[in-house]
Amino acid sequence: MLSAPDRRVVERDPALPGLAVLLDPEAAAALLARLYPEAEVAVVEATYLRYKPTTSCLAGYRVRLADGGETLAYARASRLDAPDKVHKATQRTALPSALGAGVRIEASRGLTVYPFPHDHELNVLAHLADDKHRRRLLRSLVPDRRDLWRGRVLPLRYKPERRFVGGLHTGGDRTEAPVALVKFYAGSEPEGSAAIYALRSDPALHLPRVLGRSRQHRACALEWLDGRPLDELLAEDPHPAGAFHAAGAALARLHRLDCALERRVDGRAIASSLLATAENLVSVQPELAGRAGRLVARLERLLSGAASPRPVTLHGDFSPDQVLVRSEGVALIDLDRAARGEPAVDLAWFRASLLGAVAVGDLDRSRARGAFEALLDGYLAHGAPVDRDRLALLTGAALLRRAVEPFRLRSPRWPEVNQALLAEAEAMAGDRIEAEAAR
Numbered sequence: 039m040l041s042a043p044d045r046r047v048v049e050r051d052p053a054l055p056g057l058a059v060l061l062d063p064e065a066a067a068a069l070l071a072r073l074y075p076e077a078e079v080a081v082v083e084a085t086y087l088r089y090k091p092t093t094s095c096l097a098g099y100r101v102r103l104a105d106g107g108e109t110l111a112y113a114r115a116s117r118l119d120a121p122d123k124v125h126k127a128t129q130r131t132a133l134p135s136a137l138g139a140g141v142r143i144e145a146s147r148g149l150t151v152y153p154f155p156h157d158h159e160l161n162v163l164a165h166l167a168d169d170k171h172r173r174r175l176l177r178s179l180v181p182d183r184r185d186l187w188r189g190r191v192l193p194l195r196y197k198p199e200r201r202f203v204g205g206l207h208t209g210g211d212r213t214e215a216p217v218a219l220v221k222f223y224a225g226s227e228p229e230g231s232a233a234i235y236a237l238r239s240d241p242a243l244h245l246p247r248v249l250g251r252s253r254q255h256r257a258c259a260l261e262w263l264d265g266r267p268l269d270e271l272l273a274e275d276p277h278p279a280g281a282f283h284a285a286g287a288a289l290a291r292l293h294r295l296d297c298a299l300e301r302r303v304d305g306r307a308i309a310s311s312l313l314a315t316a317e318n319l320v321s322v323q324p325e326l327a328g329r330a331g332r333l334v335a336r337l338e339r340l341l342s343g344a345a346s347p348r349p350v351t352l353h354g355d356f357s358p359d360q361v362l363v364r365s366e367g368v369a370l371i372d373l374d375r376a377a378r379g380e381p382a383v384d385l386a387w388f389r390a391s392l393l394g395a396v397a398v399g400d401l402d403r404s405r406a407r408g409a410f411e412a413l414l415d416g417y418l419a420h421g422a423p424v425d426r427d428r429l430a431l432l433t434g435a436a437l438l439r440r441a442v443e444p445f446r447l448r449s450p451r452w453p454e455v456n457q458a459l460l461a462e463a464e465a466m467a468g469d470r471i472e473a474e475a476a477r
Contacts (some may be wrong), residue, residue, distance in 0.1 A: 039062060039064060040058060040061060040062045040065075041450070043452065043453045044061040044062070045058075047061065047322050048061065050091075050324075051091055051092060053092040053093075053117050054092070054093075054094070054095060054115045054116070054117065054148070055115075055118065055146075055147045055148060056095075056113075056115030056116070056144070056147040056148045056149040057095050057115050059113070059115070059147065059149060060084075060087070060095050060096075060097040060113055060115050060149075061084075061087075061097075063081075063082050063083060063084055063099075064082075066082045066084070066097070066099060066113065067079055067080075067081060067082035069113070069144065069149065069151065070082060070099075070101065070111065070137065070151060072144075073142040073143075073144065073151055074137040074138040074142065074151075074153070076138050077103055077136065077137040077138055078103055078104035078105065079101060079102075079103060079104075079137070080102045080103055080104045081101075081102040082099050082100075082101050082102075083099060083100045083101075083102075084097055084098070084099055084448040085098045085099060085100050085447075085448070086098035086112075086196075086197060086198070086446065086447065086448075087445065087446045087447070087448060088197075088446070089321070089322070089445075089446070091321045092117075093117065094114060094115060094116050094117070095114070095115045096112060096113070096114045096115075096198060096199065097112060097113050097114075097115075098110070098111075098112045098196065098197070098198050099111050099112060099113070101136075101137065103136065107136060109135065109136035109137060109153065109154055110153075110154035110193060110196060111135075111137060111151060111152060111153045111154060112151075112152050112157075112198035112199075113149055113150065113151045113152070114149070114150045114152075114158075115147070115148055115149055116148040116149075116150070117148060118148050120148075131164070133155060133156055133164055133167050134167055135153035135154060135155065135156065135167070136153065136154075137153035138153065140156075141153075141156050152198065154193070154196075155167050157198060157199060157202075158198075158199055159199040159200070159224040160198075160199065160200075160201075160202055160222055160223075160224055162175070162222050162255045162256065162257060163202060163222065165255075166191050166204075172190075172191070173187050173188060175252075175255060175257075176188075176189060176206075178252050178254065178255065179220070179250045179251070179252045179255065179257055179258075179259050180218070180249050180250035180259050181250065182250070183218075183249060183250070185208065186206060186208060186217065186218060186249075186259075188208065189206045189207055189208040189217070189218075190206070190207050190208075191204040191205070191206055191207075191220055192204055192205050192207060192216070194219075199224055200223075200224050201221065201222070201223055201224065201374075202221070202222040203219065203220070203221050204219070204220045204221075204222075205218075205219060205220075205262070206218040206219070206220050206259070206262075215262060215264060216262045217262055218249055218259050218260065218261060218262050219246070219259065219260045219261070219262055220257065220258075220259050220260075221257060221258050221259075221260070221374075222255065222256060222257045223256045223257070224256070225256065226253070226256055227251060227253075227256060227257070227258050228374045228375065228376070234292075234295065234297055234299075234351065234373050234376050240291050240294070240295065242291060242367070243288060243291040243292060243295070243370070244263075244288070244364070244366065244367060244368065244369035244370070245369065245370055245371075245373070246260040246261045246262075246263050246369070246371060247260065247261045248260055249261055263362055263364065263369050263371065264362075264364065265362030265363055265364040265368075265369060266362065266363045266364075267358065267359050267361065267362060267363075268281060268282070268285060268358040268359070268361040268362070268363060268368075269357075269358035269359045269395075271363055272358060272401070272405070272409055273400070273401070278409060278412075279408065279409070279412040280412075281363045281368065282409050282410075282412035282413040282416065283412045283413065283415055283416035283419075284363075284367060284368045284416060285361045285368050285413055285416065286412070286413040286414060286415065286416025286417035286418075286419075286420075286421075287416040287417065287419060287420045288361070288367070288368050288369075288370055288416075289353065289356060289370070289384055289385075289413075289416075289417055289421070290416070290417045290419075290420035290421030291420065292351060292352075292353060292370060293350040293351055293352070293381050293384070293421055293422075294350070294351075294421070295351045296351070297351045297376075297378075299351065299376060299377055299378045301354075301375075301376070301377035301378070302349070302377060302378050302379060303352060303354065303377040303378070303379035303380075303383050304346040304349065304379045304380045304383070305341035305342065305344070305346050305380060305383075305428070305431070305432065305435075306341065306342050306346065307379075308341060308383070308432065308435050308439075309337060309338045309341040309342045309435070310338075311439075312334045312337055312338060312435060312438060312439075313334055313338075315334075315438055315439050315441075315442075316330040316331065316333070316334045316438065318442045319438075319441050319442045319456065319460070322442065322445050322452075322456075323453060323456055323457075326456070326457065326460060329460060329464070330438070330441075330460065333434070333438060333460070333463060333464055333467060334438070336467050337431065337434060337435050337438070337467055340431050340467070341431055341432070341435065344428070346379075346380045347380045347381065347382075347422075347425075348380075349378040349379050349380060350378070350379070350380070350381050351376065351378060352376060352377045352378065352379045352381075352383055352384050353370060353373060353375070353376060353384050354373065354374075354375030354376045354377045354383075354384070355372065355373075355374070355375040355387065356370075356384040356385075356387050356388045357387060357388055357391035358388070358391060358392070358409075359391075360372050380428075381421065381422060381424065382424055382425065382428055382429045382432050383432060385413075385414065385417065385424060385429055385432075386429055386432035386433040386435070386436045387436045388410070388413065389410050389429070389433045389436070390433050390436035390437045390439075390440055390462075391440075392406040392409060392410055393406060393433070393437060393459075393462050394437070394440050394443070394459060396462075397455050397458035397459050397462060398444070398449065398451075398455055430466045430467075431466065431467060433463075433466045434462075434463040434464070434465075434466030434467040435463070437459050437460075437462045437463035437466060438459075438460065438463040440459055441456050441459040441460050441463065442456060443459075444456050444459070
């Protein structure tokens with residue numbers, strides 16, 4: 039059943055008659071059961087949403103079957119006056135899946151369902167469904183690792199039509215840790231991650247080694263690193279400060295790497311992207327238009343008005359789940375968004391991640407503050423000084439950029455959490471304004 043906030047989103051967008059189905063897990067389960075009656079669908083859980091008002095909506099699902107099995111699928115809602123995409127989907131080769139063979143449609147509402155491994159953009163996933171094709175794919179990806187060619191790839195993270203991350207298992211026991219990580223991209227492999235993974239100029243900085251890559255398949259394979267994600271440690275360990283201090287030191291080492299990267303991220307670039315970010319938020323919560331507009335104007339003026347510090351090598355998506363705590367120290371993972379830019383960008387994104395957990399209710403505010411201060415202490419002990427006023431501004435921008443994520447990730451409390459993130463962003467920007475007024 040649609041929640042009241044989701045119903046309001048649907049009512050504002052009559053151009054997408056299938057939107058109501060994608061926002062309602064029960065309706066999505068009924069759709070899959072109707073299109074794939076042989077699968078006996080039991081429960082559907084929404085995991086990901088990409089919404090373009092009046093144009094399209096894509097929803098990723100985890101699907102539980104009556105026999106206890108699980109699989110993945112995604113569905114797309116399109117305009118009824120744009121039948122080309124639906125027609126092209128039906129022309130694709132019908133692959134076997136846990137739901138049934140092939141992409142299936144409900145044309146009356148512009149709905150198309152892609153059961154895994156079908157994917158409109160990530161065609162390479164089709165190779166995972168057949169042993170012979172999968173072995174050929176892995177042989178081209180890791181030609182020097184014959185021991186991996188007969189492995190099976192199980193999903194870890196999947197953004198339909200964008201990126202797939204899977205664990206490569208070579209043993210019969212799938213509960214054991216993978217032996218490698220495999221990534222497939224809808225576009226080419228990000229040049230930032232390819233460049234940074236190849237660097238070994240600082241032996242104290244632990245990054246996964248590249249085992250192989252394939253331009254043809256737009257893929258790379260990385261070594262699997264065991265460890266405990268920093269966000270899990272924060273939730274369970276009563277004294278996590280040492281690990282956060284070590285993570286800050288590791289970030290400082292990353293920032294010192296001399297790496298040629300085309301992508302640039304600084305305060306001005308972030309400021310220029312904030313209007314589109316605010317529009318995404320307002321599209322699902324129009325009542326926030328005034329607040330979001332004022333915040334964007336404030337951040338644009340303050341971030342663009344000062345010169346950016348000397349650029350460094352950035353992680354680009356630095357957050358607690360991108361740090362592994364290991365016996366050898368901490369390791370940094372998932373550098374797909376690596377870039378050149380000002381150091382505070384990474385620190386701000388990490389801080390915004392912690393404050394996001396506070397907004398959701400998963401983390402106590404004082405604990406989040408202590409964790410970030412420990413990280414910052416570790417960074418300052420090994421890196422350059424940080425302007426705390428500018429860090430606050432960039433944190434406000436990062437919080438605004440995250441403010442629509444609760445809707446996209448289908449949090450049942452998404453309107454409340456969206457507003458909480460916006461309030462956190464306003465507070466960060468306000469800190470800077472008060473500091474300027476006092477000078």
